[in-house]
Amino acid sequence: MAPVMKYGVDVGRKLIRxxxxxxxxxxxxxxxxxxxxxxxxxxxxxxVGEEQSNPHGTLHGAFATLLMDGVTTMxxxxxxxxxxxxxxxxxxxxxxxAKTGExxxxxxxxVKAGKSLAYANCEIRRISDDKLVATGRHIKHVEVAxxxxxAPWLFTDSTDKESSV
Numbered sequence: 001m002a003p004v005m006k007y008g009v010d011v012g013r014k015l016i017r018x019x020x021x022x023x024x025x026x027x028x029x030x031x032x033x034x035x036x037x038x039x040x041x042x043x044x045x046x047x048v049g050e051e052q053s054n055p056h057g058t059l060h061g062a063f064a065t066l067l068m069d070g071v072t073t074m075x076x077x078x079x080x081x082x083x084x085x086x087x088x089x090x091x092x093x094x095x096x097x098a099k100t101g102e103x104x105x106x107x108x109x110x111v112k113a114g115k116s117l118a119y120a121n122c123e124i125r126r127i128s129d130d131k132l133v134a135t136g137r138h139i140k141h142v143e144v145a146x147x148x149x150x151a152p153w154l155f156t157d158s159t160d161k162e163s164s165v
Contacts, residue, residue, distance in 0.1 A: 007078065012037025015074060016044075028063070029070045032106065040110040042074035045127065048098050058097030059104065064124055064134045065092050071108035072120035072138040079113040085141035088117065092136035103127040118142045 012034040020030045031052070036043035044067075046052075054060040073084050098104050105127050111119045118140050124133040 007038050009034055009037060012042060012074065012078075015077065019070070025066065026070065028066060032067070032070070035105075037074065037078055040075060040079045042071050042078055042108045044071055044074075044106045046104060046106070048100050048102050048104060050100055053100045056097070057100045059124075059133065061092070061094055061134075064094065065090065065136070067106045067124060068092060068108070068122040068134075068136040068138060071106045072110070072122050072136075073108075073140065075108035075110040075120050076113060076118040076140055076142065079110040079118065081110075081113045081118055081142045083143035084118070085143050087138065087140050089139040090136065092134055094134045095132045098124070098126050098133045104133060113142060116141060 015037070016029065016032065016034055019026050021027075031049065032044040032046045034042070034044050046067075048059045052060055052063040069087065069090065076084050103126070105125045107123045107125070109121050111121060113119075120138045120140070122134075122136045122138065124135070125131060126133055
């Protein structure tokens with residue numbers, strides 16, 4: 001039987017731990033709290049800290065783009081493409097600020113994952129009033145590698161009754 005992708009908050013949290021364990025820029029995503037990891041979707045929340053703020057005391061645009069990159073990549077992984085490659089294109093529109101100390105929600109949705117490219121959208125919203133802070137689009141190269149062998153812990157045999165975590 002073909003392997004089936006595992007989902008659930010525990011699987012997503014393990015993925016975040018592995019992603020942020022290195023010394024690269026992804027380590028800055030350690031502050032995010034994963035709240036949903038389901039087919040084609042990843043949702044995280046975090047409190048905007050001083051280290052993620054600009055001199056005006058609001059979420060820095062560069063950090064917002066890093067959040068989009070991380071959460072949309074997780075959504076692409078949740079599409080069954082656990083071997084994402086490099087970003088091909090990213091764009092972000094900033095609508096309004098989220099002040100230092102405010103809680104934000106980052107929602108990533110994989111719209112399509114093809115043979116070599118995946119397309120994802122992202123929204124960053126303030127939790128207090130659900131106002132849109134930023135919105136973006138991410139196009140990412142995806143590897144053609146046999147995914148179950150590249151990340152076996154993300155998959156289970158389809159005959160296994162515990163196909164999701």
